[in-house]
Amino acid sequence: METMSDTENPSVEGAAVDDKPTHSGFVALIGPTNAGKSTLLNRLVGAKVSIVSHKVQTTRAIVRGIAIHDNAQIVFMDTPGIFKPRRRLDRAMVTSAWGGAKDADLILLLIDSERGLRGDAEAILEGLKDVHQPKILVLNKIDRVRHEDLLKLAAKANEAIAFEQTFMVSATTGSGCDDLMDFLAKRLPEGPWYYPEDQISDLPMRQLAAEITREKLFLRLHQELPYSSHVETEKWEERKDGSVRIEQVIYVERDSQKKIVLGKGGDAIKSISTASRKELSEILEQPVHLFLFVKVRENWGDDPERFREMGLEFPRN
Numbered sequence: 001m002e003t004m005s006d007t008e009n010p011s012v013e014g015a016a017v018d019d020k021p022t023h024s025g026f027v028a029l030i031g032p033t034n035a036g037k038s039t040l041l042n043r044l045v046g047a048k049v050s051i052v053s054h055k056v057q058t059t060r061a062i063v064r065g066i067a068i069h070d071n072a073q074i075v076f077m078d079t080p081g082i083f084k085p086r087r088r089l090d091r092a093m094v095t096s097a098w099g100g101a102k103d104a105d106l107i108l109l110l111i112d113s114e115r116g117l118r119g120d121a122e123a124i125l126e127g128l129k130d131v132h133q134p135k136i137l138v139l140n141k142i143d144r145v146r147h148e149d150l151l152k153l154a155a156k157a158n159e160a161i162a163f164e165q166t167f168m169v170s171a172t173t174g175s176g177c178d179d180l181m182d183f184l185a186k187r188l189p190e191g192p193w194y195y196p197e198d199q200i201s202d203l204p205m206r207q208l209a210a211e212i213t214r215e216k217l218f219l220r221l222h223q224e225l226p227y228s229s230h231v232e233t234e235k236w237e238e239r240k241d242g243s244v245r246i247e248q249v250i251y252v253e254r255d256s257q258k259k260i261v262l263g264k265g266g267d268a269i270k271s272i273s274t275a276s277r278k279e280l281s282e283i284l285e286q287p288v289h290l291f292l293f294v295k296v297r298e299n300w301g302d303d304p305e306r307f308r309e310m311g312l313e314f315p316r317n
């Protein structure tokens with residue numbers, strides 16, 4: 001793998017092979033839950049770094065995907081959904097999301113154009129007024145709405161905030177995504193790249209592996225399981241034969257949830273495990289032996305230790 005200090009890597013010197021200057025920077029994706037942030041991130045980065053599921057509030061900690069487009073390296077910060085906080089964990093997520101926005105070079109506000117500005121979107125627009133970075137509006141799910149409604153929505157949002165640009169995209173079909181990337185690549189400041197070219201995510205592998213299992217868990221059980229479940233990778237053992245043994249614990253809050261995760265005769269856990277193992281071995285390009293355990297841990301949503309593990313700050317009030 002090339003490193004930033006590798007003199008062979010032309011980007012380190014601030015100029016790419018064709019002598020055009022390199023650009024790089026951080027882009028925060030902000031938006032109400034279910035706006036499609038994870039789907040868009042996966043499309044733009046071209047590799048799975050975040051969870052896509054039908055369940056709201058799947059994204060907890062900030063994860064990043066890195067896209068290379070023309071001479072630019074675009075580092076995306078996928079923020080947790082911003083919504084009205086109830087529990088402490090929820091409040092930490094909101095704080096973390098805004099924190100992410102303030103660290104970024106550019107802010108992308110992603111709106112589900114079918115839902116428009118109702119509910120959380122309005123609160124986010126309000127919050128964005130205090131954020132000074134350049135803001136870009138991205139209307140998503142354009143495959144679901146009429147063009148004239150899109151134009152009305154764009155006008156309304158631009159009345160509330162002075163967006164530098166408005167894009168209309170569909171994260172699922174990819175429509176409009178190239179234009180967005182062209183813009184971001186040019187708009188980010190000139191400068192050397194932050195990460196080696198072949199690095200797609202700076203999420204530690206253990207955490208990425210936990211995210212993958214969590215995704216399978218939600219995909220399989222999204223009707224029955226509350227989003228309060230959590231996956232941790234406890235052991236990671238590279239073996240001489242080139243395979244890896246991974247042990248993960250799925251934490252739930254109640255015994256009844258444990259039964260759901262296990263399923264009848266272990267059906268559910270088996271299929272979650274198979275799906276996760278398959279994807280992990282594709283990503284890691286090595287055979288994976290995956291062992292899943294289910295444990296009940298009550299009120300983990302109020303446990304400071306969990307916050308630390310997820311890279312969040314425990315709120316004091």
Ligand SMILES: Nc1nc2c(ncn2[C@@H]2O[C@H](COP(=O)(O)OP(=O)(O)OP(=O)(O)O)[C@@H](O)[C@H]2O)c(=O)[nH]1
Nearest residue numbers: 034035036037038039056057059081141170171172
């Ligand atoms: N029709 C359509 N559906 C989309 C599009 N983008 C995302 N979706 C769907 O919208 C739902 C939510 O997408 P996610 O990417 O999980 O949304 P998110 O903003 O990351 O959600 P949180 O993690 O809860 O913040 C999923 O069912 C996606 O398949 C789109 O462009 N068109």
